[in-house]
Amino acid sequence: MIVGAGAVGVEMAGEIREKYSETKITIVSSQETLVADFTPKFQKNIKSILEDQNIQVVVGRVDLSSVVLNKVKTQNVQLSSGENISADLVISCIGLPSNVDSIKMLVPSADNIDNNRIKVNQYLQVDGLTNVFALGDCCNTVERKMAVYAGKQAECVVANIVAEAAGKQMTVWSFGFNGMLVPIGSKTGVGYINGFHPLGFMVRQLKSEDLFTKRYWGDLGVKMPA
Structure with missing residues (x-):
């Protein structure tokens, strides 16, 4: 079970599915919208890929204080809807609040x-x-x-x-980009870039193959390990 259906939760589900083809995977989402509310087409594309990969999505909330996280332990997890789901491993991907x-x-x-x-x-x-x-x-x-x-x-x-x-005029912050690329495994994914919905193979070429790790190693001025 993955608690949280943001980009991290969906990407995590895709990574697990690629490694473990027979494992039952359930994503618990607090709302019907997954990852981000860009467009209905974006939502349709995500849900279609998750369905094709046999990744179940259920809507509800989980009280994480009552759940053992990140350890293999069979437990019944109760959702806010009252539904109980048995899980051998629960991973939280809901993010952290501001410090x-x-x-x-x-x-x-x-x-x-x-x-x-x-x-x-x-x-x-x-x-x-x-x-x-x-x-x-x-x-x-x-x-x-x-x-x-x-x-x-x-x-x-x-x-x-x-x-x-230097006593010069400063620059107003702006960045003309609205979007996100969400790999679901290394071979496909979904995206939205300024009104454009890239196809799965485009997401693969742009991000899925290395998740931008090569770029960020370069930004840090160090050589990426082989």
Whole structure:
């Protein structure tokens, strides 16, 4: 059982299916929409692939405090609907909440916090602190919290620090990308890129083969292991 039907949960299910063709896999989703609410076609494509790979999706919530996670242990897991599902292994893929305590230590007051994230202005400066910037998951920009946005925000912050030091106009944060690629195993997947729905073989070529690991090893300036 995989609890959570975001990109991580769906990708995890695909990885397990590829390795274990006969294993029964159930994804528990808190809502009918899987991964992201881009378009009905995006949803149809995801659900079609999961069905083809015999990966079951059930809608409900799980009280994770009552479940043993990440250990092989046969247990009955009760959903909020009242349904009970027997599982030999339960993996949580629901993500983590913002580290509010850490944020409160970094910013001067609660006025700088918005929905447990740090408020930033259009230049990614912390609200009220022109010499401090925030980017990535910790800041309250409106886009989905993904590595692709964090990387572009880092470029914006670097440019703005250099511009401010030189007394020049800073750059307003913007990134003309709306989408996501979701591999389901190494051979297929679904995606949405600025209104376009790439086919499974395109997702494979773009991401599924290495999950962008080669790119990020390169970004870190180190050689990817063989």
